[in-house]
Amino acid sequence: MLKAPDLQAIRQIIARAKRWDMLFSVLGILSLMVGVLSFCVLFADMAIKGVPRLEWEFFTSFPSRRAANAGILSAWVGTVLVMMVTALAAVPVGIAAGVYLEEYAPKNWVTGLIEINITNLAGVPSIVYGLLALGLFVYQFGLGQSILSAGLTLALLILPVVIVATREAIRAIPQMIREGSYACGATTWQTVRDHILPYSSAGILTGVIIGMARAIGETAPIITIGALTFIAFLPPAPFAGDPPAGMFDWLFAPFTVMPIQMFNWTSRPEAAFTVNAAAAGFVLVFMTLAMNGLAIYLRYRLRKNIKW
Amino acid sequence: MTISLPVTVSPRLSKKASRHLKERFIEFLLFGAAAISVFTTVAIVYVLVKESWNFFQHVPLSDFLFDTQWTPLFDDAHYGIMVLLSGTLTSSAVALVIAIPLGTIIAIYLSEFASFRVREIAKPFLELLGGVPTIVYGYFALTLLTPVLQILFPDLPGFSLLSAGLVMGIMIIPYVSSLSEDAMRAVPMSLREGSYAMGATRFQTAVKVVMPAATSGIASAYILGISRAVGETMILAVAAGMQPNLTFNPTEPGATITSYIVQVALGDLPHGSIGYQTIFAAGLTLMLMTLVFNLIGAWLRKKYREVY
CATH class of the missing domain: 1.20.5 (Single alpha-helices involved in coiled-coils or other helix-helix interfaces)
Structure with missing residues (x-):
């Protein structure tokens, strides 16, 4: 007791x-x-x-020495063009790599090497990608300090994100789907094209959106390849010049992007430019938040709907 | 008597060479996409080592490691990487003092204490926090946090490693918390049930049972946080000033490896000059640091891994 x-x-x-x-x-x-x-x-x-700064003129004016007249026209156009290049490069390559690793790759040292590489690349600081692009794209390949160099740099940067998202989406598809397809005599590629890719597309899209949201905000690698901070003209419109050569002039044009414009305004001492920086920052955060929010929503819907 | 039946294969079922060839070709293409990750790593190492090699033709390694000044762009040039390292280490230390305790507490709270509803709301919110562009955090540090800190410490200069480091810490919290939480959630319920059955409270279970079992995952989360802090660029370039300063005092301004690279890239250095080569030597140092952290992380993961 x-x-x-x-x-x-x-x-x-x-x-x-x-x-x-x-x-x-x-x-x-x-x-x-x-x-x-x-x-x-x-x-x-x-x-x-x-x-209060976000009027129509703010989006249709070039940067200026007078803070009140300055706008983000060249910056948002540059961001849109760079993002186009990034998406065109990173999405097909990322999905292809993810599909290879999940559906094709034999279990050997080559596959192991690729997997370790992807894990490590995800941890490499973004500025190192900038140095890679400066040495390789800008000077070795002679692409110059252009939209193409910047787009490819950001594509390399978000490649691990796209690959990992693709792999996770594919891994969630149960084995019986593949077995059913093979039992009907489909080849690996037919299985991938008709079953694996359609069923995993929502998951892949989520990963692509998150990757693009990250790319929009990246500043350091693009500064490193030598993007200018003050641009008062627009690159040529895509696919508008004389075909065939003129159509791709825009790829080699000098450019600036939203985060660099914001950095430029932030690092000026005058208070009026701080307001501009806040306005540009608001647009930037709004864009990344909208994209991330969309991705989170998609994933939430996905988790709710699919019951294999 | 045996009857041998003639075995004939319908031509429709015979292996078609063309079909096989197409499959092999597609597999080869997909493999190429996956191999880009390996090429990226090789290219990073090649570019960094090549330019650094040129750099070390002019500057002896001993100067690079032991000189206490960093003035590569002056007439009296000194190349002491120690100066930039001190800035990187100081700002990272400040960031980690914030991010590791807060990130760990949030992870324990979300995985062991919070209700389903709280977790469903908090996790996406943290994810959004991790998706904000770093240039925006830099703006936040410079225009909002520094003035607030100056009220508390009147001697604080307009640029300081402290305010950059603090904001960097907030930026890193989601990385630490989300990975640690994943690790803790992977600990099997039976361990918790055993602990609760002995009469332990949730706090006791979390600290004495769940955390030790999740050590390897938590260690990876910390390593990722450290890599982020060391490689962070824009927050430091905006809010910490860019003057090289050999100091471990966070209330002083200072340059880091990353902000130095940005500073040089913003200027107009000719390709192949010694100033151009310094950023690659600095980048190589950064890369080696992250490599060391990743190796420590891999070792920790192996040492403390629990298999259930």
Whole structure:
């Protein structure tokens, strides 16, 4: 039998342990709030400073020495063009690599090497990609400090994201789908084209959107290849010049992108340019948030709907 | 008496050479896409080593490692990487002091304490936090956090490693928390049930049972956080100033390896000059650092891996 004082001691121990539990719950919520609140403060601050600046002229004006007249025309056009190159390069290559690793690759050292490489590339700092592009694309291949160089650099940067997303989406398809297809006499490629790719397309799309959202915000590698910070003209319109050579003039044009424009305005001492930076930052964050939000929503829908 | 039946294969079922050839060709194409990752790694190493090799033809390795000044663009040129390393290490230390405790607490909270609803809302929010472009964080550090810190510490200069490091820490929290949480959620329920059956509270279970079992995953999360901090560029380029400064005091401004590369790229250095080569030597140093961290990470993963 327990004596009364013992019982009390045990209750005290329990109470103390429960207190720690409570304390940690509070600590957890507080830590979460640090993240959430700093995000809200950042967003609110940029919205308050930047949104009044977001008139139509802001999107249709070139950068200028007078802060009030400056706009982001060349920046957003540059971003759109660079993103086109990035998507055209990274999406097919990334999906192809993912399909190869899941559906074709034999289990040997070559496959192992490729897999280790992809894992490691995901951890390489983005500025190192900038140095690679500077040495390889800009000077070795002679592509110059152009939209093409920038697009390819960002494509290499987001390739691991696309590959990993493709692999995960493909891995979620049950084996019986493949077996059914093979049983009907389909070849590997027919199985991939008619079953694997259609069923995994939503998952792949999620990965592509997340990768593109990352590419839009990347600044360091593009500065490293030598993008200019002040551009008061537009590159030639894509596919509008004289065919065949003139159609690709835009690929080799000098350019600037949104994050570089924002960096340029942020690093100026005048307060008026800080407002411009806030406005550009607001547009940038809005775009990345919209893309990430879309990806998260897609994934949520996907998880709910598919029951194999 | 045996009857031998003539075995004839219908021509429709015979192996068609053309079909086979097409399959092999597609497989080869897909393999090529996957092999791009290996080429990327090889190209990174090639570019960095080649340009650094040229650099070390002019500058002895001992100067690079032990000189205490970094003035490669002045007449009296010194190439002491230590100066840039001190900035990188100091800002990373500040970031990790924020990111590792907060990230770990958030991970424990989300995996062991939070209800399903809280987790479903908090995880996407953290993901969005990780998707904000780093240039926006840089703007945040320079225009919002630095003035607030200057109220607390009136002596703080307009550019400091402290405010850049703090914002960098907030940026890294999602990377640490999401990977650590995944690792903790992978710990089998039976371990928790055993612990609860012994009368342990949630906090005791989390700290004494779940965390030790998830050590290898948590270690990878920390390593990823460290790599992010070391390779982060824009926050430092915007908010930490770019003057090389051999210091371990976070309240001073300073240049890091990454912000130096940005600074040089913003200028107009001729291809092949010694200034051009310094950024590749700096990039190689950065690459070697991340490589070392990744190797430590791989070793930790192997050492503490638990298989259930």
